[in-house]
Amino acid sequence: xxxxxxxxxxxxxxxxxxxxxxxxxxxxxxxxxxxxxxxxxxxxxxxxxxxxxxxxxxxxxxxxxxxxxxxxxxxxxxxxxxxxxxxxxxxxxxxxxxxxxxxxxxxxxxxxxxxxxxxxxxxxxxxxxxxxxxxxxxxxxxxxxxxxxxxxxxxxxxxxxxxxxxxxxxxxxxxxxxxxxxxxxxxxxxxxxxxxxxxxxxxxxxxxxxxxxxxxxxxxxxxxxxxxxxxxxxxxxxxxxxxxxxxxxxxxxxxxxxxxxxxxxxxxxxxxxxxxxxxxxxxxxxxxxxxxxxxxxxxxxxxxxxxxxxxxxxxxxxxxxxxx
Amino acid sequence: xxxxxxxxxxxxxxxxxxxxxxxxxxxxxxxxxxxxxxxxxxxxxxxxxxxxxxxxxxxxxxxxxxxxxxxxxxxxxxxxxxxxxxxxxxxxxxxxxxxxxxxxxxxxxxxxxxxxxxxxxxxxxxxxxxxxxxxxxxxxxxxxxxxxxxxxxxxxxxxxxxxxxxxxxxxxxxxxxxxxxxxxxxxxxxxxxxxxxxxxxxxxxxxxxxxxxxxxxxxxxxxxxxxxxxxxxxxxxxxxxxxxxxxxxxxxxxxxxxxxxxxxxxxxxxxxxxxxxxxxxxxxxxxxxxxxxxxxxxxxxxxxxxxxxxxxxxxxxxxxxxxxxxxxxxxxxxxxxxxxxxxxxxxxxxxxxxxxxxxxxxxxxxxxxxxxxxxxxxxxxxxxxxxxxxxxxxxxxxxxxxxxxxxxxxxxxxxxxxxxxxxxxxxxxxxxxxxxxxxxxxxxxxxxxxxxxxxxxxxxxxxxxxxxxxxxxxxxxxxxxxxxxxxxxxxxxxxxxxxxxxxxxxxxxxxxxxxxxxxxxxxxxxxxxxx
Numbered sequence: 001x002x003x004x005x006x007x008x009x010x011x012x013x014x015x016x017x018x019x020x021x022x023x024x025x026x027x028x029x030x031x032x033x034x035x036x037x038x039x040x041x042x043x044x045x046x047x048x049x050x051x052x053x054x055x056x057x058x059x060x061x062x063x064x065x066x067x068x069x070x071x072x073x074x075x076x077x078x079x080x081x082x083x084x085x086x087x088x089x090x091x092x093x094x095x096x097x098x099x100x101x102x103x104x105x106x107x108x109x110x111x112x113x114x115x116x117x118x119x120x121x122x123x124x125x126x127x128x129x130x131x132x133x134x135x136x137x138x139x140x141x142x143x144x145x146x147x148x149x150x151x152x153x154x155x156x157x158x159x160x161x162x163x164x165x166x167x168x169x170x171x172x173x174x175x176x177x178x179x180x181x182x183x184x185x186x187x188x189x190x191x192x193x194x195x196x197x198x199x200x201x202x203x204x205x206x207x208x209x210x211x212x213x214x215x216x217x218x219x220x221x222x223x224x225x226x227x228x229x230x231x232x233x234x235x236x237x238x239x240x241x242x243x244x245x246x247x248x249x250x251x252x253x254x255x256x257x258x259x260x261x262x263x264x265x266x267x268x269x270x271x272x273x274x275x276x277x278x279x280x281x282x283x284x285x286x287x288x289x290x291x292x293x294x295x296x297x298x299x300x301x302x303x304x305x306x307x308x309x310x311x312x313x314x315x316x317x318x319x320x321x322x323x324x
Numbered sequence: 325x326x327x328x329x330x331x332x333x334x335x336x337x338x339x340x341x342x343x344x345x346x347x348x349x350x351x352x353x354x355x356x357x358x359x360x361x362x363x364x365x366x367x368x369x370x371x372x373x374x375x376x377x378x379x380x381x382x383x384x385x386x387x388x389x390x391x392x393x394x395x396x397x398x399x400x401x402x403x404x405x406x407x408x409x410x411x412x413x414x415x416x417x418x419x420x421x422x423x424x425x426x427x428x429x430x431x432x433x434x435x436x437x438x439x440x441x442x443x444x445x446x447x448x449x450x451x452x453x454x455x456x457x458x459x460x461x462x463x464x465x466x467x468x469x470x471x472x473x474x475x476x477x478x479x480x481x482x483x484x485x486x487x488x489x490x491x492x493x494x495x496x497x498x499x500x501x502x503x504x505x506x507x508x509x510x511x512x513x514x515x516x517x518x519x520x521x522x523x524x525x526x527x528x529x530x531x532x533x534x535x536x537x538x539x540x541x542x543x544x545x546x547x548x549x550x551x552x553x554x555x556x557x558x559x560x561x562x563x564x565x566x567x568x569x570x571x572x573x574x575x576x577x578x579x580x581x582x583x584x585x586x587x588x589x590x591x592x593x594x595x596x597x598x599x600x601x602x603x604x605x606x607x608x609x610x611x612x613x614x615x616x617x618x619x620x621x622x623x624x625x626x627x628x629x630x631x632x633x634x635x636x637x638x639x640x641x642x643x644x645x646x647x648x649x650x651x652x653x654x655x656x657x658x659x660x661x662x663x664x665x666x667x668x669x670x671x672x673x674x675x676x677x678x679x680x681x682x683x684x685x686x687x688x689x690x691x692x693x694x695x696x697x698x699x700x701x702x703x704x705x706x707x708x709x710x711x712x713x714x715x716x717x718x719x720x721x722x723x724x725x726x727x728x729x730x731x732x733x734x735x736x737x738x739x740x741x742x743x744x745x746x747x748x749x750x751x752x753x754x755x756x757x758x759x760x761x762x763x764x765x766x767x768x769x770x771x772x773x774x775x776x777x778x779x780x781x782x783x784x785x786x787x788x789x790x791x792x793x794x795x796x797x798x799x800x801x802x803x804x805x806x807x808x809x810x811x812x813x814x815x816x817x818x819x820x821x822x823x824x825x826x827x828x829x830x831x832x833x834x835x836x837x838x839x840x841x842x843x844x845x846x847x848x849x850x851x852x853x854x855x
Contacts, residue, residue: 031730032739037499039369040764041446041754043774044738051739053500080499081361082525083509092524148557155565163562164355164553165528269553271527279359279526279554282699284730 008308012301019297020071023290024064033080033284054080067290076291081283086291090273095175096166097265097272101257103192108199109250115200116207117239120215131204138201143260147194147267154190162187164269191268195261199253206249210242251307255300350546352837352852354570355559359526359552364508365481366442366496371752374479375846376550379531381481381514384411384430385474389840389851391596391658391756393474397425397482397515406469406799407452413460417538419484420512420519427456432485432494441498447476447754469797471804472660475755487513517541518548518849526552531849541850548849563588563832569854570839570847572831576645576702582832591831594649596656596843597752599701601634601711601822603627604745606769606782612693612723612745620690621745621781627819629680631670633718634711636824643706647828653812654751654761656826658843661758661808666816669823677718689719695747696724697732702827708748722746742769742780749780750827752844758808762792766815783820 033056034047051057055066070077076086115135119128155163167183169176178184214220215238223233262274269275273292280288358372365377378386386396398411417425431454438448450470455463466473488494491507512520517539518531531548551568553559559571560578564585574582574590582590603621604610610619620626636650652669655662681689696708705726712722727735736744753760767776768784775789776782791811798804815821829845840851 031728031732032734032737033730034739035733035737036730037368038443039446039754040751040778041369042443043446044771044777045774046445047739050498050500078499083362083364083367083497083499083506084525089525092527148561151558151561151565155567156561159565163565163567164558165551266555267558269551269555269558271524275554276526282554282728282730 004312005309008305012305015301016294016297017068020068020290020294021064023293024067025060027284027286027289028060030281030286030289031284033286036283036285037080071291071294076294077287079280079288080285081280081288082285086287089276089288090291090295092176093271093273093276095177096270097258097261097274099178100188100191100195100261100264100270100272101254103188104196104199104257105250105254107192107196108203108253111196112200112203113207113239113246116204117211117234119204120208120211121234123212135201135204138197139205141197143194143198143263144267146197147190147264150190150194151267161190163190166271191264191270194267195257195264199250199257202253203246203250206246207239207242210245211238214238214241248307251303255296255303258299259296350544350854351549352545352547352570352849352854353549353551353568354572354847355551355553355562355568356572357552357554357556357559360523360529360550361525362497362509363512363520363523364493364497364506365483365514366437366444367498367509369443369447369479369754371844371846374481375842375844375848376529377481377512377514378479378516378846379518379849380512380516380520381483382516383480383482384413384477387478387756387842387848389842389848391843393478396478397430401474403799404463407466409464409466409473410457411462411464413462414538415460417515418536419487419515420534420536421484421487422536423484423486423513425482425484425515426459427462428459429482429485430454430462431456432488433480433482436483436488436494436496437480440495441500442496443498444480444496447480450476469799471797471799471801472755472757472759475660475757479754482515483508484513517543521547539850543850543852545849545852545854548852560832563834566834569834569837570831572829572845572847573702574830574832576647576828576830578832579645579647579830587835588832589835591829591833591841592647593829593841594656594658594826594843595752595829595845596658596756597701597750597827597845598651598654598656599648599704599707599748599750599824599827600654601630601824602747602749602779602781602783603630603822604742604781605820606742606784610692610745611743614691615686620684620686620692623684624819625680625684626686627822628670629677629684629718630715630720631819631822632673632677632680633714633720634670634822634824635672635714636669637672638714639707639710640825643703643710644825644828647830648702648825649828650825651823652816654765654815654821654823655753655758656843659753659756659758659761661805663809663812666809666812670819674718681718681720686719689715689721691721691723692746693723693725695732695736695744696726697729697748698726700729700732701748701750702830704748704750707824711748736780738771738777742782744780747780748824749778751778756844758812759792759795762788762795762808762811766811766820767792783815783818785814785818785820788814 034051079086115131119131122128151163154161166178167187168181169178169184170180178188220238223237265272265274266278277292360376365381382396384396384398385393388394397414399414401409401411404410434448434451434454437444451464452467453465493507497506497509510523517534517537519534521530521532523529529550533546556575562568563571579590582588605621607619640648640650650669652667696705698705708724712724715722734740736747764778767789769776769779769782788811791807795807829841836855838853840848
């Protein structure tokens with residue numbers, strides 16, 4: 001177990017380092033940060049001076065090592081545009097993204113699993129067929145379009161829900177939350193549906209396929225033969241056995257919910273990390289871009305590691321093969 | 325079952341709550357595409373930042389609703405010598421924290437604006453010294469006679485010396501200096517009609533009326549909420565849904581939607597920004613062309629041919645939905661020094677254009693690459709595409725390279741070594757005076773003297789350099805205007821640039837909201853009235 005963990009840690013570290021390196025080398029192609037940091041009347045001399053002070057004239061390797069060295073101790077530098085430490089900005093923006101991702105994940109599970117079970121049990125029902133057709137839209141429509149359509153319908157035509165932003169948030173000191181105010185909760189609805197839709201349909205289709213598989217197995221037939229009520233057979237025996245892959249996928253998808261919130265956040269002007277990243281690209285705000293990418297890599301690495309450890313704990317076969 | 329009831333009840337409650345008007349009469353909410361990057365008035369010389377902070381801080385002089393200079397923190401002024409101006413400061417003016425405004429604050433502000441980390445150095449350098457005569461009089465000395473000093477003073481926003489020193493923010497906020505966490509970056513203390521209640525960079529900024537304001541104003545607004553909204557579609561939807569009172573800019577193609585929607589309307593007007601094309605006239609061989617060994621743009625006939633090939637009316641109609649003002653000058657009518665009789669664009673005449681190209685030795689035209697931003701000006705890339713097709717009609721094959729502004733400016737500006745042969749650029753003179761256009765765009769590139777920094781194609785005529793120097797120091801308005809006219813006439817005859825149009829200001833407002841759409845695209849809160 002210890003050697004396994006140690007191996008995984010080293011691998012994770014290499015992944016993070018590679019992501020940082022690739023990300024950092026890409027920044028040279030985004031444009032010149034200086035022009036976004038000064039006004040049109042600023043002289044050439046001052047621009048050069050600024051470039052020198054920021055260390056942008058140093059060779060790539062020097063710039064990267066300086067960045068990596070600072071990042072290891074949690075210092076991501078100062079935002080070129082906002083002139084505040086990037087770590088502060090991330091801490092300020094993270095609650096928005098995490099709350100959105102959390103609500104979306106819950107939504108995807110709460111809606112996706114029952115629908116999956118239902119469509120598996122009533123394979124030929126009219127409702128099932130409708131749900132399956134609708135789910136095709138969920139998988140194939142781009143997030144951007146879904147977001148805009150939801151805004152138009154619920155925000156502009158019906159005027160039920162806010163079209164942008166996070167509403168009023170309550171500051172708890174270390175965390176700003178939208179869960180405690182009415183406008184905060186209302187503001188969450190459209191973005192979380194937009195973000196959840198893809199995952200929802202994915203989980204639904206996964207549960208349906210697994211259920212169909214499990215329903216054909218002998219132990220389900222046997223359970224039926226024993227005269228157990230349908231309810232018990234479907235939910236106690238069949239569903240339970242489909243949930244293992246669902247949990248795995250959900251865990252892994254949580255990372256992508258956070259990472260792919262970028263589009264949803266920019267459609268809804270949701271003040272999270274994704275929006276900050278998009279803005280940073282336009283501004284060539286290298287410290288923010290670098291910090292964001294490293295952080296997202298970190299999320300993925302941690303989630304993957306937890307999933308791996310869970311497997312290790314759950315599946316004894318892994319342990320024996322490791323030992324041999 | 326219980327849960328379902330709960331959800332139903334919540335939805336119903338939400339629907340009822342939201343159908344009632346949310347916007348209180350005295351709160352004004354608006355969104356802009358960009359963000360307010362800092363509250364420090366010396367941190368960045370940018371229109372939106374300065375325009376917004378002009379509501380919080382004030383200069384010795386102010387712009388009125390038509391961009392004319394009017395007294396601000398200085399009640400009156402006079403030139404005692406060509407290079408010395410005496411300003412009589414307003415008495416009884418208080419900063420938001422209650423401190424008195426005095427001459428010491430003026431001197432301190434100038435020192436801060438010209439000091440380390442400031443992006444206002446170019447502006448502050450037009451002042452050589454600030455001398456305190458008494459608490460309410462200063463004498464400002466300029467390095468040379470400067471007829472338009474007051475235009476620069478509008479955006480040198482006065483800060484409180486005592487407050488700045490107490491909060492350790494005597495130097496401007498800069499990403500490079502080690503003064504991160506600069507107090508003035510996130511806090512403010514001005515003399516303006518509004519004070520900042522809360523500022524979350526890139527998320528939201530709220531302002532409220534400053535009760536101790538010295539002046540009177542039209543506005544009846546007590547609270548203002550600003551949110552940056554980057555996506556145009558989201559911005560427009562937020563306006564139509566009634567959540568906001570003003571959004572800008574609105575894409576010109578959405579005007580019809582705003583006209584058809586209830587309770588909102590588009591608000592359009594000419595912006596003081598001129599969009600133009602520039603040509604590399606400096607290099608002996610074009611960088612991006614099939615012509616080797618020479619530079620076609622050095623031949624005036626080729627430049628004339630380009631001028632006659634462009635159909636500005638078609639660009640106005642097809643690309644700008646009728647909202648642009650075709651221009652023959654490098655400055656807009658709002659800019660001091662505008663000459664109406666020179667503003668007629670070059671005549672559209674493709675036949676003449678072909679003749680000129682043939683006479684210049686390019687009967688079959690030639691190839692050239694054009695640089696164009698695609699997220700900087702109104703419909704910038706579409707304008708470039710129109711130009712490409714118009715030039716194709718006279719045989720010039722243009723290869724269009726349209727890029728995001730960060731990439732574009734990185735390539736074509738001095739930092740990229742003026743790496744362009746043919747480009748589109750827009751310009752609003754920061755001083756609202758023609759002199760800025762002469763010194764930035766029309767004088768020959770001169771790195772030592774820091775001139776012609778934005779003359780990307782190095783259009784160069786020593787006579788214009790001479791005139792520029794004179795315009796910079798001539799204090800007699802009539803003589804000065806004659807010099808400006810002479811300069812623009814030479815430019816027009818030589819076809820140094822190809823002006824296209826003044827782009828439209830495109831805002832969307834809720835009906836019942838009155839405001840002033842200033843030609844520099846800035847929002848002056850003093851004119852916002854909610855009925």
